[in-house]
Amino acid sequence: MERRMLVAVSFGEPVLMARSVWDWLHSHLPSVSVCACVSAGLLLHYCSVCQTKQWQKLKTMVHWSPFVSLNKRYPWVQLAGHAGNFQAGEYGRLLKRYCECEQLCLSKLMGDILRPYVPGYYGVVQRDEQDYNLMDDLLADFDSPSIMDCKMGSRTYLAEELLKARERPRLRRDMYEKMVAVDPGAPTDQERAQQGILKPRYMQWRETLSSTATLGFRIEGIKRADGTCNTNFKKTKHREQVMQALGDFVDGNIQILKVYLQRLEELRSVLEKSQFFRTHEVVGSSLLFVHDASGQARVWMIDFGKTVPLPAPLTLDHRTPWIEGNCEDGYLWGLDNLIDILSTMLPPSR
């Protein structure tokens, strides 16, 4: 039985973190006094980070929170998404901050033909008065995995977010700042004067800057087996740029590419038959790619925080372009493009 400990470097429980950091350092450093000094330094750093950055988005930094098991050590990596959303669970499972929408989706997915393509879901659990959805840690069966998060679909915001922004406009200074950091010329004169932008405007700008609008998916982050991480794909827009990033991710390994391609083709055919998929608008969901040196390579669908049921009898084909009111999300269009790109990266003899 695998026992896990959380070394919550960027988030988590201080007591558990302190104990885990201590255990880990103790097994790696030559003396107890060196170990104590390093632990104290790390804890001080942790406390100051917690005070100032309790709940923020990951920007270019990847969150490492190594779950150290007794028989195998691997750093758990959060490549994208909201910082502080995850906690370690026991036995290869993890806790994701509760979201009702996600809970409903994961529950339904457990009874859908898509089940093998999503993390196993085990219900809602409480820790320190916070609810979490308990699910499989998809990294658990890999050694030093390479990981990629691809956000799927041609649209990354829900129609209700658009309506909300129209009815009760709320200027987002954080989004304005993220925009200026990437392209100082992007805000309009009005946005510059307000030092803030509306969320749909930011999301649309992100979509057109990256490959979301043109290819129906975008790379959010990549962590390679050698430990290098890159979450700087905001301007990865063109097919050639995507191919370059995918080639780097698999380190030129054609065999891994083939396994991924096969898995994506299987997923597409299951998606085309899935009752869940037909009856839900799937926005902001990602495909998580994971492989390791053994040649094992898998892809799962994750993040159902913005996946919503359609009003009956509406169904989607997930390929028709979106217009306001039709709920189409471009998920399968994006998957078609991703499959096509991977196919062209393989030698013709496949």
Ligand SMILES: Nc1ncnc2c1ncn2[C@@H]1O[C@H](COP(=O)(O)OP(=O)(O)OP(=O)(O)O)[C@@H](O)[C@H]1O
């Ligand atoms: N079941 C899982 N197993 C392993 N890693 C996971 C799992 N779920 C999520 N992750 C990791 O956490 C990252 C963020 O996941 P997710 O998109 O679900 O978070 P989020 O905070 O809801 O994101 P967003 O802010 O985009 O809505 C993923 O890129 C991946 O690295």
Ligand SMILES: O=P(O)(O)O[C@@H]1[C@H](O)[C@H](O)[C@@H](OP(=O)(O)O)[C@H](OP(=O)(O)O)[C@H]1O
């Ligand atoms: O990747 P970026 O450029 O940091 O932008 C974020 C990203 O688009 C997230 O998907 C979105 O969360 P949701 O998908 O949950 O809406 C978040 O909105 P938020 O700041 O309102 O959470 C954005 O800030």
